[in-house]
Amino acid sequence: MKNKATSFDIAHMAGVSQSTVSRALSDSPLVNKETRDKIKQIAKELNYKVDKNASNLRKQHSQTLALLLFEDPTSDDSLINPFFISMLGSITKASSAAGYDLLVSFQNLNDDWHADYEDSNKADGIILLGYGSFTDYEHKLYQLEEQGTRYLRWGAPDQNHPGVSIGCDNYQGGIEVTKHLLQVGHRSFGFIGEVGDAAPEFKARFDGFNKALDDVGIRFDHNNQKDAISTEQAGFEAAKSLLENNIPDALVCASDLIALGAIRAVRSKGLKVPKDIAVVGYDNIQVSEFAATPLTTVYQNTQLAGELLVSNLLKLIKQEPVSDYLMPPELIVRESCGVNQPVER
Amino acid sequence: MKNKATSFDIAHMAGVSQSTVSRALSDSPLVNKETRDKIKQIAKELNYKVDKNASNLRKQHSQTLALLLFEDPTSDDSLINPFFISMLGSITKASSAAGYDLLVSFQNLNDDWHADYEDSNKADGIILLGYGSFTDYEHKLYQLEEQGTRYLRWGAPDQNHPGVSIGCDNYQGGIEVTKHLLQVGHRSFGFIGEVGDAAPEFKARFDGFNKALDDVGIRFDHNNQKDAISTEQAGFEAAKSLLENNIPDALVCASDLIALGAIRAVRSKGLKVPKDIAVVGYDNIQVSEFAATPLTTVYQNTQLAGELLVSNLLKLIKQEPVSDYLMPPELIVRESCGVNQPVER
DNA sequence: CTGAAAGCGCTTACAG
DNA sequence: CTGAAAGCGCTTACAG
Numbered sequence: 270m271k272n273k274a275t276s277f278d279i280a281h282m283a284g285v286s287q288s289t290v291s292r293a294l295s296d297s298p299l300v301n302k303e304t305r306d307k308i309k310q311i312a313k314e315l316n317y318k319v320d321k322n323a324s325n326l327r328k329q330h331s332q333t334l335a336l337l338l339f340e341d342p343t344s345d346d347s348l349i350n351p352f353f354i355s356m357l358g359s360i361t362k363a364s365s366a367a368g369y370d371l372l373v374s375f376q377n378l379n380d381d382w383h384a385d386y387e388d389s390n391k392a393d394g395i396i397l398l399g400y401g402s403f404t405d406y407e408h409k410l411y412q413l414e415e416q417g418t419r420y421l422r423w424g425a426p427d428q429n430h431p432g433v434s435i436g437c438d439n440y441q442g443g444i445e446v447t448k449h450l451l452q453v454g455h456r457s458f459g460f461i462g463e464v465g466d467a468a469p470e471f472k473a474r475f476d477g478f479n480k481a482l483d484d485v486g487i488r489f490d491h492n493n494q495k496d497a498i499s500t501e502q503a504g505f506e507a508a509k510s511l512l513e514n515n516i517p518d519a520l521v522c523a524s525d526l527i528a529l530g531a532i533r534a535v536r537s538k539g540l541k542v543p544k545d546i547a548v549v550g551y552d553n554i555q556v557s558e559f560a561a562t563p564l565t566t567v568y569q570n571t572q573l574a575g576e577l578l579v580s581n582l583l584k585l586i587k588q589e590p591v592s593d594y595l596m597p598p599e600l601i602v603r604e605s606c607g608v609n610q611p612v613e614r
Numbered sequence: 615m616k617n618k619a620t621s622f623d624i625a626h627m628a629g630v631s632q633s634t635v636s637r638a639l640s641d642s643p644l645v646n647k648e649t650r651d652k653i654k655q656i657a658k659e660l661n662y663k664v665d666k667n668a669s670n671l672r673k674q675h676s677q678t679l680a681l682l683l684f685e686d687p688t689s690d691d692s693l694i695n696p697f698f699i700s701m702l703g704s705i706t707k708a709s710s711a712a713g714y715d716l717l718v719s720f721q722n723l724n725d726d727w728h729a730d731y732e733d734s735n736k737a738d739g740i741i742l743l744g745y746g747s748f749t750d751y752e753h754k755l756y757q758l759e760e761q762g763t764r765y766l767r768w769g770a771p772d773q774n775h776p777g778v779s780i781g782c783d784n785y786q787g788g789i790e791v792t793k794h795l796l797q798v799g800h801r802s803f804g805f806i807g808e809v810g811d812a813a814p815e816f817k818a819r820f821d822g823f824n825k826a827l828d829d830v831g832i833r834f835d836h837n838n839q840k841d842a843i844s845t846e847q848a849g850f851e852a853a854k855s856l857l858e859n860n861i862p863d864a865l866v867c868a869s870d871l872i873a874l875g876a877i878r879a880v881r882s883k884g885l886k887v888p889k890d891i892a893v894v895g896y897d898n899i900q901v902s903e904f905a906a907t908p909l910t911t912v913y914q915n916t917q918l919a920g921e922l923l924v925s926n927l928l929k930l931i932k933q934e935p936v937s938d939y940l941m942p943p944e945l946i947v948r949e950s951c952g953v954n955q956p957v958e959r
Numbered sequence: 960c961t962g963a964a965a966g967c968g969c970t971t972a973c974a975g
Numbered sequence: 976c977t978g979a980a981a982g983c984g985c986t987t988a989c990a991g
Contacts, residue, residue: 275985276984277984286963288986291984318734321734322670323983328986328987333717354699371719372678372717373702375706390618390968559904560904620969630978634977649977670983671984671985
């Protein structure tokens, strides 16, 4: 059935050498315009496509990028953090625009890092995307480093860790939501989300949160911070435990998914959002807009992020210098912070 | 910097021939256990990885699958239908479990089908995923067919179109939501979603909807069906135009995204869901659970779908016979149909 | 502008 | 059980 044409077949039909075919097909100015057109014509008729494996082998690069997505293990596979999905989309777009294919792999943090894309020449570079316990994969970063792998990380740039990072300014984002809550009149706060070294993004948001409170002379009681990984369920449980001891004016959540869970926890106490407690999230995932109570949140420009990630990885591959980059966050005000008019329902 | 070891380097160090190295690394029983272990040991120390390009070229297959995702062009890139995302996740998992890498590409229906993965030997087979105007890409299917490409389509099996399809029984799903609405006591209906040949999934849902009404002797006035592609905005507009002439008991929507827009339209009329009008969707996307009014919808088992898609494509690649498959749908009842107790808020 | 030739790094008959 | 050799289909110096 499938009997794919090779460059030799075309050479034969065009009455030229195989080298000439190869040149013509890559638009080499070396070959005569007429011959070139003729060759292209034949190639088209035969539905000829350059064999990537052969071409990559010869050229020693693959024209493909690999995206490694890792997350805290969750029971439900379909619950991939929607923020990453959005990133996935923009990275796919950006790499295709740059003429690269994209290999996608979901990695469980517990797994061995078996997908040695770059080592096996399947990809020219790797993009690392994921929340989760940083400490769990930190050593893998060193391993990549040691192997000379070209890779880029989405997340908070950090002096203590290897590699280049592109991320959103989580510290600033934390400041901005909190400031807004303050302006609206809230005075006592809870923070939901883990803030250890394992989750630098969340920690930065928390630091920003604290900074904003400090600036107006409010001292945050750290008993009002509860750890939660970025799932609705974790948010629900953490918020629930927090609310047992104390009912603050507002709950600042480290992610939208957490905020959704927190809202559920508030409701389960018979309280209302935002009337009794304001809740804010982070990420501006799609649900945040359509949720029971539309979420005030912080938007990270995923479009731009994808482009930045790809263009910088490409630079890295070309051995050009690349440095960390921090994108500015953008506050999005909706109902859940208690300032907008609640929708009639 | 990067000076990757080859099988020759290892052969040299182990004092054997390169062929033996290759055999040992692929666990060939032909090579002596001790030699094999020694070779593996050295390979590990050198962080050697088989060059995929060379190996694929030689073996004439790539051990990778390609996923082509296409959608109606929408202005916002981040608005990928969440249902597909879920499919993306399960397909990635399934193909990695089968030892295949996954190449992902978003295709705009307007684009040329430039990503000739299989033709260029980058992938052994292709999975086609997308809603959208079927007629727009139908000819491309014939093209794939003609080229002998191994591909599988997610969607409604259809006698008139080429290729094998794996899909969910949309007809049955349409019957089930509608039956449920009938049981709850609704008697007059609107249907939002395009139902032409261009959208066979939606059409099947619509046909099921009609069947369920027929069965209880209700005649559906086709003026109460309004076209909409699968976006919140389209749903909003279609529902709005429908409600101008007529306020039915219930709105059956061809997708959750459409249903979300329909709910917004109902609200904009000053009416309430489900009190004044019930609204149901289709897909069970994540938002449907957390939406202002949790959506009654139809669940398509994406986990299973991903596995089915991958395993059947693999069969196709192995030249084994494959046939269309229809998964059973699953009704999920939440508030929006007006049967559950509204959550206290 | 074109061709003959080498070689990318493997896998796998073929021969022993 | 092991090795020498061919060859997968290209790209690109090298020579003309």
